[in-house]
Amino acid sequence: MLEEHLPRWLRWAEDPELARRAPFLARAPLFAGLPRRLLGRLAPRFFEKTYHPGEIVFHEGDPGRALFVVLEGAVEIIQISAQGEYLLRTLGPGDAFGELALVDDFPRSATARVANPGRLLILYKSDFDALMEGNARIAMVVMRNLSRMLAVYARRTSVLAESANRPSREEAP
Amino acid sequence: MGWIVTAGILTLVWLARGLMLPILLAAMLAYLLGPAIIWTDTLAIRRTVAVAMLYVVIITVLVVAGYLLGPGLFAEASTLIDRLPTLTQKADAGLDAAVRELGESAPALRRLLPEGGQWMQRFILDRAPSDPTELFQHAGHLFLFTILVPFFAFFFLRDMHRLIALALNRLPPQHVETSVAVWRELNGAIGRYIRGVVLDGLAVGTLAAIGLWAVGVPYPLLLGAFAGVANMVPFVGPLLSAGAAALVIVLTPGQGLAGIVRVVLLFLVIKVVDDTLVQPFTIGGSVHLHPALLLGSVVVGNHALGILGMIVAVPVATVLQETTRLLLEHRRVLARREPRRLPGHLVV
Numbered sequence: 001m002l003e004e005h006l007p008r009w010l011r012w013a014e015d016p017e018l019a020r021r022a023p024f025l026a027r028a029p030l031f032a033g034l035p036r037r038l039l040g041r042l043a044p045r046f047f048e049k050t051y052h053p054g055e056i057v058f059h060e061g062d063p064g065r066a067l068f069v070v071l072e073g074a075v076e077i078i079q080i081s082a083q084g085e086y087l088l089r090t091l092g093p094g095d096a097f098g099e100l101a102l103v104d105d106f107p108r109s110a111t112a113r114v115a116n117p118g119r120l121l122i123l124y125k126s127d128f129d130a131l132m133e134g135n136a137r138i139a140m141v142v143m144r145n146l147s148r149m150l151a152v153y154a155r156r157t158s159v160l161a162e163s164a165n166r167p168s169r170e171e172a173p
Numbered sequence: 174m175g176w177i178v179t180a181g182i183l184t185l186v187w188l189a190r191g192l193m194l195p196i197l198l199a200a201m202l203a204y205l206l207g208p209a210i211i212w213t214d215t216l217a218i219r220r221t222v223a224v225a226m227l228y229v230v231i232i233t234v235l236v237v238a239g240y241l242l243g244p245g246l247f248a249e250a251s252t253l254i255d256r257l258p259t260l261t262q263k264a265d266a267g268l269d270a271a272v273r274e275l276g277e278s279a280p281a282l283r284r285l286l287p288e289g290g291q292w293m294q295r296f297i298l299d300r301a302p303s304d305p306t307e308l309f310q311h312a313g314h315l316f317l318f319t320i321l322v323p324f325f326a327f328f329f330l331r332d333m334h335r336l337i338a339l340a341l342n343r344l345p346p347q348h349v350e351t352s353v354a355v356w357r358e359l360n361g362a363i364g365r366y367i368r369g370v371v372l373d374g375l376a377v378g379t380l381a382a383i384g385l386w387a388v389g390v391p392y393p394l395l396l397g398a399f400a401g402v403a404n405m406v407p408f409v410g411p412l413l414s415a416g417a418a419a420l421v422i423v424l425t426p427g428q429g430l431a432g433i434v435r436v437v438l439l440f441l442v443i444k445v446v447d448d449t450l451v452q453p454f455t456i457g458g459s460v461h462l463h464p465a466l467l468l469g470s471v472v473v474g475n476h477a478l479g480i481l482g483m484i485v486a487v488p489v490a491t492v493l494q495e496t497t498r499l500l501l502e503h504r505r506v507l508a509r510r511e512p513r514r515l516p517g518h519l520v521v
Contacts, residue, residue, distance in 0.1 A: 018217040044214035065354045
């Protein structure tokens with residue numbers, strides 16, 4: 001009797017949303033490598049919000065206070081200048097953006113716009129800080145992932161700078 | 174349309190104003206129990222199950238505490254109530270004699286001295302409900318509170334995250350980050366303050382009960398419990414509990430002035446221990462109110478809602494201060510809108 005019903009009761013006692021959120025976060029590059037127990041501590045700290053296509057998550061220059069993770073849909077990272085709009089990246093489920101708000105207090109460096117109807121998870125900076133202060137393992141893993149992302153960014157920047165400085169074939173002696 | 178909805182909500186709030194106090198107390202209880210539910214969230218346990226389990230644990234603890242401390246508290250309260258008429262008569266006789274003596278030795282003061290006698294009688298006994306209907310009304314209110322507060326707290330604990338998600342989905346996207354920031358900061362500050370105040374009250378109540386028992390004051394459990402609850406009121410709470418203990422001394426034959434001095438010294442020591450050793454670990458840095466603002470908020474709270482106003486004054490002042498700080502910070506960042514421009518943009 002108990003053996004028969006216990007798994008069903010345990011399944012009923014589980015919060016489906018939170019149970020789904022932890023494995024989802026494990027796939028996000030920023031949280032890759034975190035054990036399930038720590039992902040369980042991270043997951044309830046996120047707020048969830050539904051967005052409609054065309055809605056701006058944040059503008060370039062806005063104060064950055066949170067990290068966003070795409071749960072469903074797509075988000076475009078764009079820069080708007082006098083010349084027009086420049087699409088930098090399109091993000092899908094599992095991708096995170098706004099990471100630099102967790103590290104420094106500078107305003108946002110680009111605009112994030114929702115491309116397809118979707119849901120985003122929002123992690124407020126103070127919650128993230130509290131979690132990092134309370135758990136060295138989370139701090140170490142997230143910082144390592146963030147460093148990797150920054151290293152990729154730094155390499156890409158140097159390649160861009162190099163190609164911009166290299167003289168073209170026509171100019172070469 | 175928005176105005177009609179707002180007017181409808183305000184009308185409902187006005188009609189249900191009698192429920193405001195239990196709702197406020199339920200919110201405080203929810204803040205107190207919140208960390209336990211946050212912990213069960215990390216295990217992905219459904220909130221209904223988690224809150225129900227928590228209630229079972231609390232009821233068990235209360236039953237055990239009632240079994241251990243209840244008889245002592247009940248005996249002290251019964252003895253005090255039984256002896257109150259005799260004690261007040263004796264105290265009144267003593268006070269009358271003192272006033273008469275003072276009037277005779279200094280006739281100039283006679284006009285300034287209050288007349289009528291029966292000071293304690295009027296102060297204590299006349300306030301107690303004498304009519305059985307009134308007594309039933311008080312008991313009914315107490316019973317209703319005992320049911321309503323945990324009832325509302327259950328739903329606060331179970332559904333608050335859903336209400337926040339609902340509110341977030343209604344917000345325009347450009348306000349989401351600031352709203353989340355404001356909500357998180359306020360929620361954290363209020364939660365830490367309420368949990369800190371309750372822990373502090375427990376510590377002060379225990380210290381007072383032990384101290385009063387050690388210096389030989391009657392009814393130490395009852396007075397200790399009162400000191401713990403009164404400690405929730407900033408500034409006035411310690412004075413009220415010391416006053417109550419001093420009143421018991423006045424009403425107890427054979428204690429005299431030395432007893433009052435012992436009580437005053439005991440509460441001074443408790444206050445110093447509380448301020449220097451207990452509060453840094455309980456309330457600590459949960460609120461960052463300037464002492465003048467703290468005192469001002471307590472005075473305003475007292476004018477607006479009496480004792481309840483004094484209790485909620487500090488959290489309300491903290492909410493106003495933190496909201497103003499975050500909004501000013503937001504404006505300051507917007508004013509120096511100079512984002513770093515990063516080529517490549519793997520990160521934003």
